[in-house]
Amino acid sequence: MKTRYDLIVVGGGVLGTFHAYHALKKGLKVAVIEKDKMPKSATIQNFGQVVPSGMDSKWQAYGRESLLIYKEIQSQFDISIRQNGSVYLASNDEEVQLIEELAEINKGNDYQSNLLTKEECLSKYQGLRSDYVKAGLFFPDEVTVEPRTMIYRLQEYMQQFLGLELITNTAIVNCENTDAGVTVESAANETFLAKKVIICNGSEFKTLYPDLFFKSDIEVSKLQMLQTKPQANYKLDSSILTGLSIRRYEAFYECPSFKAIKSKEDADSLEKKWGVHILFKQAMDGSVILGDSHQYATAANSDDLGFNLDMDIDNFMIQEAKKIIDLPTYEIQNRWFGTYSQCKTKDVFEHTVGDNIHIITGIGGKGMTGSAGFSKENITKIFNV
Structure with missing residues (x-):
């Protein structure tokens, strides 16, 4: 019998990982599937500032929620957060x-x-x-992170304390809605089953839905x-x-x-x-x-x-x-x-394929600051819980 998840997140960067985090906090069974040995794209290549102060009012609210989330996790497990303003x-x-x-x-x-x-x-x-x-x-509440450290420590925390299943070196090549939820297939012919899938990786969005990708803004x-x-x-x-x-x-x-x-x-x-x-x-x-x-x-x-x-x-x-x-x-x-x-033209790219496949990517430079807060709201909306 194949493991069935409430949620599979495709893409282990900051946006995907925080969607998984909030789903886990709601008691759901979650897997993150990452195509590489470890995330190595935008999340680890950014500057490492969490600055809600630089965002418009809507995203400042997400960023401020992110600050609270970062600090809560840091109080339990060192993910490299430093509150130096x-x-x-x-x-x-x-x-x-x-x-x-x-x-x-x-x-x-x-x-x-x-x-x-x-x-x-x-x-x-x-x-x-x-x-x-x-x-x-000066904004005293804002924090910095070490981009090449934070995401790995965050995922380690989620594995140890929240029950995350992290599946690496696994490229997803097919994703289909079924009567029972979603079937996800890897390049190695592995099959994963989930009630819902969130795709947060631009590379796999391009692979899975090329027409939609190239027509997007x-x-x-x-x-x-x-x-x-x-x-x-x-x-x-x-x-x-x-x-x-x-x-x-x-x-x-x-x-x-x-x-x-x-x-x-x-x-x-x-x-x-x-x-x-x-x-x-x-x-x-x-x-x-x-x-x-x-x-x-x-x-x-x-x-x-x-x-x-x-x-x-x-x-x-x-x-x-x-x-x-x-x-x-x-x-x-x-x-x-x-x-x-x-x-x-939009704050973030969001598109739903059928009922249960959600593509959420293109968060731009707001990722490190806004992902934690935005994902919290988004998981509530997607699962209606």
Whole structure:
């Protein structure tokens, strides 16, 4: 007899894993099927910031729920969560105006943020350049994660304490609704049975439903990031988001002055061309992660983004970072790019095949911040419990 699950999740990244987490919390029998030995795509290639502050009001709510979930799990099992807050550093009067407006918006949302003077920023953040910063907006409740650690520890926690069955090195090649639920078949001719299936992996979405995939409004973003060598006698408190982040993140779209300020920007600048905004985060080994850039292609043309790092982008990011923080060293020990899929017209791609196969992907850059909260609501909706 084959094991029958209440839910099979195809794809072991953060979005799929948190759908499994919330189903397990409801007492359901759940398996996550991952095509590789371990998740190795967007979830482990991202920057590792959980920043509800950067999202619009709808997704801020999901992100704030995610914060609670992360912290609850961390209190029981180390999944690399560190609550050191996030700060947005304004570099000119326009950006100061935007952070002041966002602070007012967050008062209405009952989400704590603290405006910092230039002097407070310089005192709090070692190496921050006086000729860059004008003011800051600090969110004390926000956390960082170690992307290359968190998802594996989370799945280990779920296996030990919640009864998750994690099935790896198993590529799914067929998924069909039946009278009894869903039959799932692997490339090795294994058959799995479930009441419901959630597909959260873009690769297997493409394999299983190519016509639907290519007709979707999914696009792929390529992001370049860098990691310095460990910094000697240096500590960077908080995740650092800078003026270009203030000009890019969706939370600021809701500020009254945003459109007028954006209209003045140079459309031909390199930061526009490469989608660059400068972020800093100190990793547990003392190194500093720098990023990031954004280049886009439709899902059908994602290979056009190339498979190499563009050193002009890396060099530009380092050049801009040096204008913001004087680190002991900008010697780089690691460079990489990540890719994630997102929808052009929707927050996330959702499509149901028949009654019991749910495709949920394309969450974009909201994955690490929003997945835990979004998945909680989604599991309740899918199972009606």
